[in-house]
Amino acid sequence: MKTTMLILFTFCSVALFANDKYEQAMQTNIQAIYKAQTVEDMQQAVNAFERIGAAEKNKWEPFYYASFGYIMMSTREEDGSKKDIMLDKATDVLKQAKTINANESEIVALDGFIYMMRVTVDPATRGQQYSGLAMQEFNKALAINPENPRAMYLLAQMEFGTAQFFKASTADACATAAKAIEKFDNYKNENALAPRWGKESAQRVASQCN
Amino acid sequence: MRTAVLILLLFITSTTYAQTIISGVVTDEKGAAIPGANVSIEGTYDGASTSVEGVFQFDTSEKGAHIITISFIGFKTSSQPVNLTSEPIQLKISLKEEINQLEAVVISAGSFTAGEEKRRTILKAVDIATTAGATADIAGALNTLPGTQKVGESGRLFVRGGDGSETKTFIDGMLVANAYSPSAPNTPSRGRFLPFMFKGTSFSTGGYSAEYGQALSSALVLDSKDKADINQTDLGLLSVGGDVAHTQVWDRASITGKIQYTNIRPYFGMINQEIDWVKPPASIEGSTAFRQEVGDHGIVKFFGNFNHSDFKLYRHDILDPTKKKSFDYANNYRYGNASFLQAFNNRWSVRGGLSSNYNENNILFEGKPIDEVENETHSKLVFENTLSDRVELKFGVEHFQSNYKASQPDSLLIQQTVAFSTPITAGFAEAEIYASKYFVTRAGARTEFNGLTEKLSVDPRLSIAYKPFRHGQFSLAYGQFRQVTQNQFLRVNQNLEEEKAAHYILNYQVITDNRTFRTELYYKRYSNLVKFINGNPEQLTNAGRGYAQGFELFWRDSKSIRNLDYWVSYSYLDTERDYLNFPIPSAPSFASTHNFSVVGKKFVSEIKSQLGITYSYSSPRAYNNPNSEIFNNGRTPAYQDLSVNISYLPKPFLIIHLSVTNVLGRDNIFGYEYSETPDNNGHYLSRAIRQPAKRFLFLGVFFTISKNKSINQLPNL
Numbered sequence: 001m002k003t004t005m006l007i008l009f010t011f012c013s014v015a016l017f018a019n020d021k022y023e024q025a026m027q028t029n030i031q032a033i034y035k036a037q038t039v040e041d042m043q044q045a046v047n048a049f050e051r052i053g054a055a056e057k058n059k060w061e062p063f064y065y066a067s068f069g070y071i072m073m074s075t076r077e078e079d080g081s082k083k084d085i086m087l088d089k090a091t092d093v094l095k096q097a098k099t100i101n102a103n104e105s106e107i108v109a110l111d112g113f114i115y116m117m118r119v120t121v122d123p124a125t126r127g128q129q130y131s132g133l134a135m136q137e138f139n140k141a142l143a144i145n146p147e148n149p150r151a152m153y154l155l156a157q158m159e160f161g162t163a164q165f166f167k168a169s170t171a172d173a174c175a176t177a178a179k180a181i182e183k184f185d186n187y188k189n190e191n192a193l194a195p196r197w198g199k200e201s202a203q204r205v206a207s208q209c210n
Numbered sequence: 211m212r213t214a215v216l217i218l219l220l221f222i223t224s225t226t227y228a229q230t231i232i233s234g235v236v237t238d239e240k241g242a243a244i245p246g247a248n249v250s251i252e253g254t255y256d257g258a259s260t261s262v263e264g265v266f267q268f269d270t271s272e273k274g275a276h277i278i279t280i281s282f283i284g285f286k287t288s289s290q291p292v293n294l295t296s297e298p299i300q301l302k303i304s305l306k307e308e309i310n311q312l313e314a315v316v317i318s319a320g321s322f323t324a325g326e327e328k329r330r331t332i333l334k335a336v337d338i339a340t341t342a343g344a345t346a347d348i349a350g351a352l353n354t355l356p357g358t359q360k361v362g363e364s365g366r367l368f369v370r371g372g373d374g375s376e377t378k379t380f381i382d383g384m385l386v387a388n389a390y391s392p393s394a395p396n397t398p399s400r401g402r403f404l405p406f407m408f409k410g411t412s413f414s415t416g417g418y419s420a421e422y423g424q425a426l427s428s429a430l431v432l433d434s435k436d437k438a439d440i441n442q443t444d445l446g447l448l449s450v451g452g453d454v455a456h457t458q459v460w461d462r463a464s465i466t467g468k469i470q471y472t473n474i475r476p477y478f479g480m481i482n483q484e485i486d487w488v489k490p491p492a493s494i495e496g497s498t499a500f501r502q503e504v505g506d507h508g509i510v511k512f513f514g515n516f517n518h519s520d521f522k523l524y525r526h527d528i529l530d531p532t533k534k535k536s537f538d539y540a541n542n543y544r545y546g547n548a549s550f551l552q553a554f555n556n557r558w559s560v561r562g563g564l565s566s567n568y569n570e571n572n573i574l575f576e577g578k579p580i581d582e583v584e585n586e587t588h589s590k591l592v593f594e595n596t597l598s599d600r601v602e603l604k605f606g607v608e609h610f611q612s613n614y615k616a617s618q619p620d621s622l623l624i625q626q627t628v629a630f631s632t633p634i635t636a637g638f639a640e641a642e643i644y645a646s647k648y649f650v651t652r653a654g655a656r657t658e659f660n661g662l663t664e665k666l667s668v669d670p671r672l673s674i675a676y677k678p679f680r681h682g683q684f685s686l687a688y689g690q691f692r693q694v695t696q697n698q699f700l701r702v703n704q705n706l707e708e709e710k711a712a713h714y715i716l717n718y719q720v721i722t723d724n725r726t727f728r729t730e731l732y733y734k735r736y737s738n739l740v741k742f743i744n745g746n747p748e749q750l751t752n753a754g755r756g757y758a759q760g761f762e763l764f765w766r767d768s769k770s771i772r773n774l775d776y777w778v779s780y781s782y783l784d785t786e787r788d789y790l791n792f793p794i795p796s797a798p799s800f801a802s803t804h805n806f807s808v809v810g811k812k813f814v815s816e817i818k819s820q821l822g823i824t825y826s827y828s829s830p831r832a833y834n835n836p837n838s839e840i841f842n843n844g845r846t847p848a849y850q851d852l853s854v855n856i857s858y859l860p861k862p863f864l865i866i867h868l869s870v871t872n873v874l875g876r877d878n879i880f881g882y883e884y885s886e887t888p889d890n891n892g893h894y895l896s897r898a899i900r901q902p903a904k905r906f907l908f909l910g911v912f913f914t915i916s917k918n919k920s921i922n923q924l925p926n927l
Contacts, residue, residue, distance in 0.1 A: 021255070025255055039246075040245065040246060040262070043259060044246070047246070047247075047248035047250075047258075047259040048255075048257075048259075050248055050250075050281075051248065051250040051255055051256075051257045054250070054252070054253070055253050055255055080723060085283060085284065086283070089283055122334075124336070124813065129439075132439060132440045132916075133439055136439065136440060165815075166818060166859060167818055168861070
């Protein structure tokens, strides 16, 4: 009897351990990507996400965070063509996340984020095409989940940038930013690995409003 | 028993946790460290990133045969089988660079590309639409590039001593015959296709790929936009008409329809014109574009348009200007282009299409009808195979069918009809081989069978590019090119052979992020040109010949001065021909030795406006003065033009656009016409060919309606 118990216990702990291992590895690297200050640190976390994603195959989060990492790397890059290469990578890995969960609001919002970053490479040329695409993705993300604070924040960011470019009123953008902050405050998600970033950035947009 | 289980358990655990240490170094092919590379055991979490020195180390509890993969942006992923036995493993990995990265050498001889996606292009798609003086005409914008000649009375692209008919336009690989709208004699015509339809433009001034045939001097290759992403309606109110367009998108398809009406009549009433118009030009045009995505990497595109335009004017006699003849002109044009692209896997892709073109000219000259119908079809199928990232193969077949029919009254006023067709079947094959990231060769050949002359031909094409410096590269190109003689000559003599040209080009170019320098040296030899026997235009041979040679400079800088983007082009051309009615070899009247232009663009956010300015200069051109003993001895004054435009964006969805050509009002003269017979003193009288109006003023208000208010039509202008 004892033996059976022992065996059962070992078995359970192995199974538990397997699940824990995923969550643990993810948590470690999610912390790492949020804290990363240099491109090297970001690359390191991104590599880890890519390894986890390749091993797990049916989890969208590793690819989501790998894509997020590449986007963060692109924000540090000055050279437009290198920025594009990073955004190409971000698109590639996000595509893998999409094949696993096509209807995830967070993934759709991140897709829009990539388009928004594409605009920054060459606003005069790319503004029309990519800002339209970015807005479309943010709205799609909000249609799937109206409570997604990140989609709302990114929308605010895009509206703010556009208003600044045209020297127009930022009132609409500011209202969106305020809504985003409200959504961040009320945000709840049972998934421990769900994205948590964006609140500070939303506050930064809001702080430019008066 | 209990002890036994415990021991067993302990044993299992301990073996499970016996670690294998894997370490090593990752470098590129030259041995330089690659930091940040991802090293992992396939199917597990185990792995590490390389340090600044390219070094990595990690341990794993996995056992047995596994595969280690090493990857990094810009390099090919490498795999290495290992056997994990707790013994430490040391790896030395060298990653191969992927060739198709942005730093690789590209074939640049003779070619200007304007694209949006590729960063390191000389022009961007939007540049074509926003160049001052071009009035949103593709040819007008390309005329500010080296290798072109400003020929103000034509409006077409004249490239390196070639005339306007030697430049052929292709949309999605398919030929467009009659790519220009009709215009009154000696007035500039405009391209039929607006620049905003295209995502990319490749303008080649020589030495182009074996895929493009039936173009003697230049190929203008336009890539139409893919599926639209956003529903929108565009309205345009112009000083010369108006247009309305609507785009509807679905998940995998989109359709755009546009109707445009142009009427220059009110405008011509306001501004004094050189031409004695009875009915100034007016046109109505409709177009539609349909896109359907197919499978993972396939797209089907259809574009179609129709256009009707007409005008009526009086041509005054040079000897006695009170005598005038009426010239009544109507043109009907239809063009359809269907193309597809399908990639089967990473290696093979197939593309092809069908285009058809119908062009009908109805002229009443002093009430006498002269009618002309041209009808061309082009079908094409191309296979592309990526053997590796270093070798790309392309081969295909195509067929051109050109039908021509004209009728006009003879001296007895009896209507005479001429009709003939020219079928051409062609095959081509080409390989692009990268010996390394710094050296590429493109070699190909094109064979054609002309059904009218029943002649078979083979034309070689070769390009080499070498990049010895980080940003600078050399490029060489050579090719044989041919083109069916123009219909106006074929209708006289259908035994005429094709005209031929050989191109030799040497190019050096430096492109850094926001600056481009480019210089090109070329030699072009013409043979088989149409020549009149004893100056008689009814007796034609292929005995004509000629040459063109020169050098060109181009500089573009959007970095040095904030928010200012400018480019400068200079072309030197030395050309002579012995063709048509020329008694001796001489520079043709469309050629000018020096061409110079400066284009500047600046966005001024304080006034929410984009400003543009273009200055162009062309040195004097030759013309023949029948009063002079020497052929082609006359010289026109130099051509100069200063054009400006401004686009004002008060709201994201509204644009007000104003452009003025020839601000300084210079009286440019393109050449002289002479009376057919001398006057009483034995003197031929002349009349200058001038601009139809000194300035062209264009005002437009563009409004976009979509869910997303930040979209406007600026890139369309």
